[in-house]
Amino acid sequence: MRLKNKVAIVTGGARGIGKAIAILFAKEGAKVVIIARTATEINNTVSEIRQNGGEVIGIVGDVSKWEDIENLVSNTISNFGTIDILVNNAGVLKPIGPFIDTNIEEWVRNFQINFLGTVLCCKAILPVMIEKKHGKIINLSGGGSTSPRVNFTAYGVAKTAIVRFTETLAEELKNFNIQINAIAPGAVNTKMLTEVLETGEAAGKKELEDAKIQAEKGGISPELTAELALFLASDKSNNLTGRLISAVWDDWENFDKNINEITNSSLYTLRRIDGKNFIEVKK
Numbered sequence: 001m002r003l004k005n006k007v008a009i010v011t012g013g014a015r016g017i018g019k020a021i022a023i024l025f026a027k028e029g030a031k032v033v034i035i036a037r038t039a040t041e042i043n044n045t046v047s048e049i050r051q052n053g054g055e056v057i058g059i060v061g062d063v064s065k066w067e068d069i070e071n072l073v074s075n076t077i078s079n080f081g082t083i084d085i086l087v088n089n090a091g092v093l094k095p096i097g098p099f100i101d102t103n104i105e106e107w108v109r110n111f112q113i114n115f116l117g118t119v120l121c122c123k124a125i126l127p128v129m130i131e132k133k134h135g136k137i138i139n140l141s142g143g144g145s146t147s148p149r150v151n152f153t154a155y156g157v158a159k160t161a162i163v164r165f166t167e168t169l170a171e172e173l174k175n176f177n178i179q180i181n182a183i184a185p186g187a188v189n190t191k192m193l194t195e196v197l198e199t200g201e202a203a204g205k206k207e208l209e210d211a212k213i214q215a216e217k218g219g220i221s222p223e224l225t226a227e228l229a230l231f232l233a234s235d236k237s238n239n240l241t242g243r244l245i246s247a248v249w250d251d252w253e254n255f256d257k258n259i260n261e262i263t264n265s266s267l268y269t270l271r272r273i274d275g276k277n278f279i280e281v282k283k
């Protein structure tokens with residue numbers, strides 16, 4: 001059991017990728033706290049985990065509301081005594097469509113949930129980790145964080161902000177033995193895919209075509225992201241911090257063999273390609 005007696009919060013852990021993470025963490029011995037918005041989905045996931053012998057509680061709440069996060073922290077502490085792991089997984093995809101046509105309130109709401117929800121959870125939970133000089137934070141980034149994702153400005157920008165926030169906090173937290181990393185899960189068939197299909201042409205021709213193919217072929221498994229999150233939450237990844245890791249494309253199963261080399265480089269970070277390097281690469 002790789003997370004025996006660890007206490008882990010998984011935001012948005014009631015369905016999709018977050019659910020896969022919550023199930024795996026509980027299986028590996030963690031005491032899990034799920035926060036999400038839909039009570040019925042939380043109840044189903046909590047029952048499933050308990051039926052398999054896992055320890056879990058579910059809380060209805062909104063990650064973009066400070067009072068809900070304060071409630072999350074106090075409930076976790078009163079039930080399980082501490083917090084070792086935070087997975088910032090809660091997220092929304094919409095608005096979808098050209099920026100000029102989007103509803104600005106929906107755009108702002110996206111940023112509040114995806115980015116500021118991640119910030120609020122870190123702000124509320126870090127004092128617990130700093131005091132015990134131990135902690136692991138895993139942020140869900142993804143689509144739009146490494147290149148422009150046309151017609152998904154709010155989502156792409158929020159997910160990019162998460163990466164730089166991750167990199168910056170990683171530096172600030174090095175002396176406290178707290179590691180913080182981000183994950184790009186790949187294209188997973190969840191409600192987010194359904195939303196693209198429902199939007200139709202406004203999502204963009206290519207995006208819609210890709211979504212149809214993904215729906216047909218099955219997409220990337222959410223369990224792959226759960227395995228990467230487990231690696232990042234476990235002692236196997238100690239000292240690895242400030243990275244954006246692709247569940248699908250990066251060789252993270254072997255990262256433990258060269259963590260120092262990775263952390264002393266710009267590997268798996270967001271950096272500007274300057275003209276000089278570009279010319280040298282072309283030569």
Ligand SMILES: NC(=O)c1ccc[n+]([C@@H]2O[C@H](COP(=O)([O-])OP(=O)(O)OC[C@H]3O[C@@H](n4cnc5c(N)ncnc54)[C@H](O)[C@@H]3O)[C@@H](O)[C@H]2O)c1
Binds near residue numbers: 012035143
């Ligand atoms: N599905 C993909 O292909 C994909 C790709 C890259 C990144 N991601 C990221 O993975 C994460 C999980 O996505 P998913 O595909 O499982 O989506 P999903 O829509 O199936 O699940 C999202 C979860 O977040 C919760 N949530 C949403 N807003 C919330 C809020 N304000 N407060 C609390 N909980 C909230 C929902 O209740 C749900 O449980 C997201 O951060 C998403 O951006 C997904």
